[in-house]
Amino acid sequence: MSYSETVEQAISNIKQQTVLMQRSLNNKKLMDALKYTSTMLTELRNPKLLPKQYYELYIQIFDSLTILSAYLVENHSNGHHLAALYELVQYAGNVVPRLYLMITVGTSYLKIPNSPREEILRDMIEMCRGVQNPIRGLFLRYYLSQRTKQLLLPIEQKDSIEFNSQFIITNFIEMNKLWVRLQHQGPLRERDQRTKERKELQILVGSQLVRLSQIVDDNLTLYEEEILPILLEQIVQCRDVVCQEYLYDVICQVFPDEFHLKTLDALLDTSLQLNMEVSVTKIILTLCERLNGYIERIRQNQSEDNDQNPIKEDILERFWKHLLKLNDERPDLSIQELSGIILSIMNLSLIWYPTNIQNLNKLFGLVTQKCKDFGEERTQDSESFMVKLLTAHDLDGVKNYKKYFFDIITQCDSFQDLLSIQNSLSQMDVLTLIINCFLGNDTDKKSESQILISTKTQLERFLIILEPMITIKTLTPPPDKNTNEIKEYNAQLSREYLLSVHQEKLAKMCHFLIQNIDKTQFKTVESQLELLLMIKNVYHKGGKNIRFTYPTIVTNFWRMIRKCNIFKVKIPKRKQYYENLMKQIFKYISRCINDMFNNCGNVCMDLIYKLNLQSAALADQLSLVEISYDFFSEAFSVFEESLSDSRTQFQALIFMAQTLQKTRSLYKEDYYNQLIVRTTLHGSKLLKKEDQCRAVYVCSHLWWATEISSIGEEEGETTNFVRDGKRVLECLQRSLRAADSRMDNVESCELMVEILNVCLYYFVHGDEQTTHVGISYINGLIELIKNNLKSLRLEGEQRISEMNVNNGDSNNVNNSANGSIANKDKYVMGLDGTYIKLRNINNSSSAHIDFKIKDMNINDMIQIPVEHFDRTCEYIINQRDIDNRFKMVEL
Structure with a gap:
């Protein structure tokens, strides 16, 4: 007997022999059936069969042998005694068919009552040793296992x-x-x-x-x-x-x-x-997963009133001893493998002993030592494993990430040691995830318990963890024009944005730390202030990075100052204490601003300027006159020494005027007058005439204070306003002179219209005796504007005529000059002098804006002051129904 050449032929032969076997069994011809079965089993002797092919043939043969087994059991008492048959089939010619037949007959015999089970089972398993070919032997013994599954000795x-x-x-x-x-x-x-x-x-x-x-x-x-x-x-x-x-x-x-x-x-x-x-990692992981599943089921089965701890032995100690022994016996074990094992054990510890942080501390310590042993030989893969380890990546045991990281940071020295020896990118990845966790960016806030900082040590440990992100270096240009250095510099430009993102997170983290101070432990403002100073001192290590983080420190200082002011009112007996504390905090603010100046220089002068002004405004609100004046003086020093760009100077003066206009306590000792005169003087000395004009007419409001409803002031009842109409008129006149001296007629006329609007403001909010801005002055200004607009129209007509003559077209000259051509695009002029296009303003609820239009038609430019003046005239006409004085304004 031989086997088929192909699998298809073998399958066909098996089916054919199965049919012949069944036919013989139906005719009670057992010997013929065994012959066909043996022929069929010969197909399993083919050495060329692959495992999948062998399995396919095995399944078909198994089904056929099941038919034979059922027949043998059924006919055991009808002349085919299985004991004799069991001996008979052992004389088959080939070993594979012989053993399959023997197992089939033997297992059929086991189904017969009072059969010698133990003897047959031992005989079959011994006889299977006759096949030592791996694939044939495996399937033969698998067949034995399947046939004996329900036939072993009864329990x-x-x-x-x-x-x-x-x-x-x-x-x-x-x-x-x-x-x-x-x-x-x-x-x-x-x-x-x-x-x-x-x-x-x-x-x-x-x-x-x-x-x-x-x-x-x-x-x-x-x-x-x-x-x-x-x-x-x-x-x-x-x-x-x-x-x-x-x-x-x-x-x-x-x-x-x-x-x-x-x-x-x-x-x-x-x-x-x-x-x-x-892979030892895979082994430990599987074992830990099973044990974790065990403890979870135990806890679920516990009743709610059962406080008994289901853990009766410290399995983590056994894992720890194993880990130490593994590290000793396998010093060449890679960091990836060791980290994988430790991740598994960490998860085990978090599930079995969630409150025992020292277990994690030991694990972090072991990894730290392993990293130091490998030194610079660590690979990129090992760094990614470190990030997973430090961020509790894929750990099921971490149920409350905020609480987890808080406990790790404040209780595990080894965590900080391990983080400190990672490369910069890995440190940033870890810290970013931790900060996002605390800021609530990646967790469900409802499931997170509140984190409270109750000791200085906790805050100190927290800040130590943040140091790598605090001290990350800023981008600096190369010292020379070396090609390689320039390429490296350009390659790092994209990291500047990433740097600012990191510093933004640190700024938010400062707010988080201050807001999560345990008020039961730090009851006084002074104790909370001490914690904020700790944060400030650590953030100071960032060098130039403090331009991103110190504004947050200053903001929290402001908040504490306001808190002191509240306590000063509520606790009159400690009024002097809180006043002194507020003054001290202002000194800290001044120190912060000076640090920014010393470390960052011109990079953040605008920010320094604004922080001084805001601090000055706060001091004024609290009636701390000397302190407010000092901050204003510092702001002027920054303006005079460091703000050299004309556009920046203009914006800075506007901000200064806005801040001064809201001050009240500076009225004492003539500080206010000194500051507003200084502001106006700087405005009149700006480089560009248009900036001079706008700055000076804005400064006119400094001599005409308006009520601040939030502090209880009301128009007509509050009498301590600074209002000097004579100075107001002087500012307007100086502004008008600057506008008239502007060489660009379009912009000069636009500035005059703006001045007219300011004059109308003073006309509405006062009378001529107080504001010195009367009907005659307004009428004169209107007449001047009209004459200038007339000159602009003539200039426009002449240019359009020349353009049409050059183009051979003499039509539509008057229409073009008068702006009668349909044009959906409208233009206005911004306070900084730039032209702004408003597209389709008639067809859209919100106009599309294009800034800094450079190439404009002369007619479009003329239309800007014309339309502005028309709107002002329309306002004057409407006011005549309300205020009879406007009827004397000549349009």
């Missing part, structure tokens, strides 16, 4: 569990040997192919352990004393990587968690004896 029989488990273990050992032997079949170049085939067959071996777990059930003593030692011995002795990894995983998966808890030491010790190429 009620004495020593049945021991015998049944021993039977399965023996079959498992032989199958494992065959499986390992498969790796060494064929030429060396096909080794990878053999490995692939072995992984396809591993389920056959693993099925034996599944059967074993079913036999053992809950017999821990049998498992611990007899079964597990044999299994672990087989794993260690085979020295095969694929085998050891798979079988260790199967043991962890198929046996109960309680068994693993009791035999943990044996499992961990065995992992140290495995092949050096075996």
Whole structure:
């Protein structure tokens, strides 16, 4: 008998022989049926079959043999005694058909009452040794396992569990040997192919352990004393990587968690004896996952009123000892592997002992030492593992990330040590995730408990963790024009944005820390101020980076000053104390601003200027006159010494005027008058005439204060306003002179219209005797504007005429000059002198704006002051119904 050449032929032959076998069985011709069965089984002798092909044939043959087995059991008492038949089939010519037939007849005999079960089982498993070909032997023993699944010794029989488990273990050992032997079949170049085939067959071996777990059930003593030692011995002795990894995983998966808890030491010790190429990380991970699942189920089954702790032994200590032993015996173990193991153990610790942070501290310490041992030999992969470790990536045990990181940062010295030896990018990744966690960017706030800083030590540890992000270097230009340095500089330009993002997070973190101070521990403003000073001192290490973070410090100083002012009112007995404390805090603010000046220079002069003004305004609100004046003086010093750009100077003076106009306490000792005169003087000295004009007419409001309703002032009832109409008129006249001297007629006329609007403001809010801005002055200004607009129209007509003559077109001259041509685009002039186009303002609720229009038609430019003046005239006409004085304004 021979096997078929192809799988298709083999399948066809099996089907044909199966039909012949069934026909013979129907005709009670058992010998013929056995002959056809033997022919069919010959197909399993083909050495060219791949595992998948062999399995396909095996399934079909298994179904056919099931038919034969059913017939044998049914006809046992009708002349086909299975004991005799069991002896008969052992004379088959080929060993593979012989053993399949023997197992089929033998397992059929086991179904007969009073059959010699133990003798038959031992005989079958011994006879299977006759096939040593790996694939044939594996499937033969798998067939034995399937046929005997429900036919082992009954449970009620004495020593049945021991015998049944021993039977399965023996079959498992032989199958494992065959499986390992498969790796060494064929030429060396096909080794990878053999490995692939072995992984396809591993389920056959693993099925034996599944059967074993079913036999053992809950017999821990049998498992611990007899079964597990044999299994672990087989794993260690085979020295095969694929085998050891798979079988260790199967043991962890198929046996109960309680068994693993009791035999943990044996499992961990065995992992140290495995092949050096075996992934210990995977083994520990699987074991930890099973134990974590066990404790979760235990806790779920506990009743709500049961306070008993289900953990009776410290399994983490056993893992820790294993980890130390592993590190000693395997000093070459990579950081990736060690980090993976520690991640698993960390998760175990967080689930079993969520309140014991020192367990994590020990684990971080071990990784830190490992990183130091490897030094610069660490790879990029190891750095990514470090980020996962430090950020609790993929750890199921972390239920409250804010609480986790807070406890880690404030209680684990090793965490900071490990973070400090990582590269800059890794540190930024870790800190970014931690800060996002605290700021609530990646967690559900409803599930997070509030974090409170109750001691200075906690804050100090927190700030130490943030130092890598605080001290990250800013981008500086190369000192010379070396090509390589310039390329490197350009390559780093994209990091400037990232730098500002990091500093923004630090600024937000400052607010978070101050807002989460435990008020029961830090009851006084002074104690809270001490914590803010700690943050300031650490942020100072950032050097030039303080331009991003110090404004936050200053803002919190302002908040504490306002808090002191509230307490000063509520507690009159301590009024002097809080006044002194406010003055001290203002000194801290001044120190912060000076630090920004010394470290950052011209980069943040505009910011320094504004911080001085805002601090001055706050001091004025609190009636701290001297302090307010000092901050205003500092702002002027910055303006005079550091703000050189004309546009920046103009904006700075506008901001100064806005701030001064709201002050009140500076009226004392003539400070206010000194400051507004200085402001106006600077405005009149700006480089550009248009800036001079606008700055001076804005400064006119400094001599005509308006009420601030938030502090209880009301128009007509509050009498302590600074209002000097004579000075107002002087400012307007000086502004008008600057506008008239502007060489650009369009802009000069536009400035005059703006001045007219300011004059109308004073006309509405006062009378001529107080404001000195009367009807005659307004009428004169209107007449001047009209004359200038007339000149602009004539200029426009002349230019358009010249353009049309050059183009050979003399039509539409008057229409073009008068702006009668349909044009949906409208233009206005901004306060900084730039032209602004408003597109489709008639067809859209919100106009599209284009800034800084450079190329404009002369007619469009003329229309700007014309339309502005028309709107002003319309306002005057409307006011005549309200105020009779406007009827004397000549339009």
